[in-house]
Amino acid sequence: MNQLKIQKFVSNVLIENGYVLYNDVHALVIDPGNVYNDIVSFLKQNKLKVLGVLLTHGHFDHCLSCKHFQDDGIAIYIHKYDSDKLYTDGNLSKMLNIDFPVFYADYLLEEGFFEIGEFKVEVIHTPGHSRGSVCYVIDDYFFSGDTFFKDGVGRTDFYDSSFIDLRNSLMKLTPYFKKPYIFCYGH
Numbered sequence: 001m002n003q004l005k006i007q008k009f010v011s012n013v014l015i016e017n018g019y020v021l022y023n024d025v026h027a028l029v030i031d032p033g034n035v036y037n038d039i040v041s042f043l044k045q046n047k048l049k050v051l052g053v054l055l056t057h058g059h060f061d062h063c064l065s066c067k068h069f070q071d072d073g074i075a076i077y078i079h080k081y082d083s084d085k086l087y088t089d090g091n092l093s094k095m096l097n098i099d100f101p102v103f104y105a106d107y108l109l110e111e112g113f114f115e116i117g118e119f120k121v122e123v124i125h126t127p128g129h130s131r132g133s134v135c136y137v138i139d140d141y142f143f144s145g146d147t148f149f150k151d152g153v154g155r156t157d158f159y160d161s162s163f164i165d166l167r168n169s170l171m172k173l174t175p176y177f178k179k180p181y182i183f184c185y186g187h
Contacts, residue, residue, distance in 0.1 A: 004139050006184065007042055009035040013098065014061040019184050021138060022048050026117050029053045029069065030136065030143050031186060036065035050074050051117045052107075056145025056186060057133040058085025060093035060100050067101035075106035077116075079125060082132025083108050092158065109134065126173065128166020129154030135173065142181035147173075149185045 009018045011033030019030040020039060027048040032039055043050060053069050055062060055078040063086065066076050078086065083105045085091040093100035111125040111134075122137040126147040133154070136143040146154030147169060156163040 004141065006141060006182070008184070009033070009038050009042075011035050011061065011064070013064065013096075015187060016061040017184065017186055018062075018065075019143065020048075021119075021141060022046065023118070025049065026051050026119070028116060028119055028121075028138070029074075030184070031056055031062040031145060032065040032069065033061060034064035036068045039065070051119065052077055054078075054121070054136055054143070055082070055105075056135065056143060056147070057130045058082035058091050059130065059146070060091040060098055062145065062186065063091070064098075064100065067103040070103050070106070076103065077107045077109055078105045079123070079132035079134045080108035080110060081125075081127070082130055085130070085132075090160070124173065124176075126166075126169035127162065128156060128169045129161055130158065131160040133169070135176075137176070137181070140180070140182055141184055142176060143184045144186060146186040149187055150183070154186070 007020045013034050016033040018032040021028045027050050052075045087102045109123050113122050124135045126133050126135050129146040156166050
């Protein structure tokens with residue numbers, strides 16, 4: 001596979017980080033927030049074809065652009081335990097009176113490995129911030145979503161979050177912290 005590169009996009013809703021991971025031809029979009037136009041512009045500039053959109057969880061700030069990508073024919077991936085957030089109030093958009101375009105995921109994930117084109121993706125189920133939170137490892141990149149940040153962890157005061165589950169997920173991730181990954185945080 002060609003050397004992977006990354007581009008970060010910061011959403012103006014809750015300052016969420018979205019990413020485009022790409023090589024010379026193909027890209028994956030991770031947690032696109034509400035920066036659809038910025039991401040599409042970047043993709044066109046670099047002549048990249050998106051193979052899929054990966055969501056670390058189903059809260060609105062991480063997936064406001066997903067319906068647009070799906071309308072463009074791009075598949076959406078999310079853990080099976082968070083898929084209902086994409087079409088219910090479970091995405092928390094009503095808390096901030098945000099209009100959320102309802103959609104359904106194309107692929108429901110479980111922990112393990114899968115491939116999208118030439119990208120080999122490891123899915124690590126990390127409940128705590130939400131029941132279906134995951135982290136993704138792709139090559140040298142570790143996408144933590146809201147499981148953890150550079151200086152903290154995701155909130156655990158939502159209807160399906162749990163401090164105990166988050167603590168257990170962080171302990172499960174301990175071996176990953178010892179490797180020289182490039183960590184890409186949700187916020």
